[in-house]
Amino acid sequence: xxxxxxxxxxxxxxxxxxxxxxxxxxxxxxxxxxxxxxxxxxxxxxxxxxxxxxxxxxxxxxxxxxxxxxxxxxxxxxxxxxxxxxxxxxxxxxxxxxxxxxxxxxxxxxxxxxxxxxxxxxxxxxxxxxxxxxxxxxxxxxxxxxxxxxxxxxxxxxxxxxxxxxxxxxxxxxxxxxxxxxxxxxxxxxxxxxxxxxxxxxxxx
Amino acid sequence: xxxxxxxxxxxxxxxxxxxxxxxxxxxxxxxxxxxxxxxxxxxxxxxxxxxxxxxxxxxxxxxxxxxxxxxxxxxxxxxxxxxxxxxxxxxxxxxxxxxxxxxxxxxxxxxxxxxxxxxxxxxxxxxxxxxxxxxxxxxxxxxxxxxxxxxxxxxxxxxxxxxxxxxxxxxxxxxxxxxxxxxxxxxxxxxxxxxxxxxxxxxxxxxxxxxxxxxxxxxxxxxxxxxxxxxxxxxxxxxxxxxxxxxxxxxxxxxxxxxxxxxxxxxxxxxxxxxxxxxxxxxxxxxxxxxxxxxxxxxxxxxxxxxxxxxxxxxxxxxxxxxxxxxxxxxxxxxxxxxxxxxxxxxxxxxxxxxxxxxxxxxxxxxxxxxxxx
Numbered sequence: 001x002x003x004x005x006x007x008x009x010x011x012x013x014x015x016x017x018x019x020x021x022x023x024x025x026x027x028x029x030x031x032x033x034x035x036x037x038x039x040x041x042x043x044x045x046x047x048x049x050x051x052x053x054x055x056x057x058x059x060x061x062x063x064x065x066x067x068x069x070x071x072x073x074x075x076x077x078x079x080x081x082x083x084x085x086x087x088x089x090x091x092x093x094x095x096x097x098x099x100x101x102x103x104x105x106x107x108x109x110x111x112x113x114x115x116x117x118x119x120x121x122x123x124x125x126x127x128x129x130x131x132x133x134x135x136x137x138x139x140x141x142x143x144x145x146x147x148x149x150x151x152x153x154x155x156x157x158x159x160x161x162x163x164x165x166x167x168x169x170x171x172x173x174x175x176x177x178x179x180x181x182x183x184x185x186x187x188x189x190x191x192x193x194x195x196x197x198x199x200x201x202x203x204x205x
Numbered sequence: 206x207x208x209x210x211x212x213x214x215x216x217x218x219x220x221x222x223x224x225x226x227x228x229x230x231x232x233x234x235x236x237x238x239x240x241x242x243x244x245x246x247x248x249x250x251x252x253x254x255x256x257x258x259x260x261x262x263x264x265x266x267x268x269x270x271x272x273x274x275x276x277x278x279x280x281x282x283x284x285x286x287x288x289x290x291x292x293x294x295x296x297x298x299x300x301x302x303x304x305x306x307x308x309x310x311x312x313x314x315x316x317x318x319x320x321x322x323x324x325x326x327x328x329x330x331x332x333x334x335x336x337x338x339x340x341x342x343x344x345x346x347x348x349x350x351x352x353x354x355x356x357x358x359x360x361x362x363x364x365x366x367x368x369x370x371x372x373x374x375x376x377x378x379x380x381x382x383x384x385x386x387x388x389x390x391x392x393x394x395x396x397x398x399x400x401x402x403x404x405x406x407x408x409x410x411x412x413x414x415x416x417x418x419x420x421x422x423x424x425x426x427x428x429x430x431x432x433x434x435x436x437x438x439x440x441x442x443x444x445x446x447x448x449x450x451x452x453x454x455x456x457x458x459x460x461x462x463x464x465x466x467x468x469x470x471x472x473x474x475x476x477x478x479x480x481x482x483x484x485x486x487x488x489x490x491x492x493x494x495x496x497x498x499x500x501x502x503x504x505x506x507x508x509x510x511x512x513x514x515x516x517x518x519x520x521x522x523x524x525x526x527x528x529x530x531x532x533x534x535x536x537x538x539x540x541x542x543x544x545x546x547x548x549x550x551x552x553x554x555x556x557x558x559x560x561x562x563x564x565x566x567x568x569x570x571x572x573x574x575x576x577x578x579x
Contacts, residue, residue, distance in 0.1 A: 061565025067540040
């Protein structure tokens, strides 16, 4: 777990929100790294949805059950109330209709963990303020026209949407590249300014 | 020819789904590798419409490599040093299993007196074969196209007899378009005067022209438009200009003619009728109140459903239907949709991502189920 904490503080913030033995779906699971961690550390019953055939092939080789599909189109494939926990790790900002996706998640799962890059992070703000250009950083390495991230938001924006979609905020964990911050009950001024990424734990009302 | 094949003969009358029976069922099969002491390392491979039991090694009839030699063999993805691999000729086939080429008391082929069979009957025969080999549970059942239909039937009919299922480039029911293409093929065979109402063997003829046309029409469905164009374009066959006649001016014509004529050397026309009919009748959900979920809900193993983006014969949408039903049934299912322009045939070709997933699925499943080699 320490290794994860060091390399991916956002993964660690996600993992600690997953109860032992939970039935979990990771939407946009990539090569299945997070799912494998959840299986190992939380004894979770895990499934994944991934858009690329390469990601699916790698996840399958890890022994995971992963469906190839597009979060924007294919969440309907999962029956209602199938999962204890649906995870969207660094995915929602790359989807066409984030709101529809939250609605789908509410349908198929009881709780959700969503990690989003925070566009109000002070470094992003200062980049934009000083250079007057869309930020290109280690975290956001693509230019605006190449980026897969088509729906950027701030921590506060996402919180608003989650509430609007009928979720209760259980906790908010701010993270940066190298550390995980203190859990908070909601997004406050400091979270919105100092979190590079925010991990939301949500529960449907 | 029958004597060359390895044969399992059933001691009981074999009852068919359509109501008739086969008095002495025989199933031609091949195996590779060794069954381990726990008898849990067996993989059954199901072949497609025109395939046979010779998955790997040299096919004694065609003298060519088996149809999946790239994937199955020593040190290959399906490693015959580790697994006991079984493949049998489907019943209705012409490579040694019960079918229209069986001989009657007068040494003539029984031809169309052979009863109509189904995919379920094919799988039932495989089940008897597997039991006769002393195997209580297969590690995996794998197959593409019609082989995939058999895999799905295995899950539905013998859910406790397999740990893993890999249906590839297939569908849970035959579409109207697929039935249509098969009907064209069958009509071509039956319109050939040499077919003789099915009794060509007795009459010393063979409907080569009809069977060849059937194969040509089917072959088109195995390839994508893009792949055809890449391979042949509008290229001319050994000539600089069109001849203003009906000779095979274009390479694609010459290629299809070759596919047709070489097929008749190795396949029986009546077998083609019987097997295509079995595929047409395939509609897995029909036996389960038209609810596909019920076909899968007794299966407790793992499944990996594979499709290919440019396959219009068994398109990815058909696989998605299977996957959705498996999800509904709570099956641990993975689904891969390989991005390729090679069409339906891709399942037999070198597709790196498909092979990575297939190998990975088998290896990881072997770990999960504690399968050890022999």
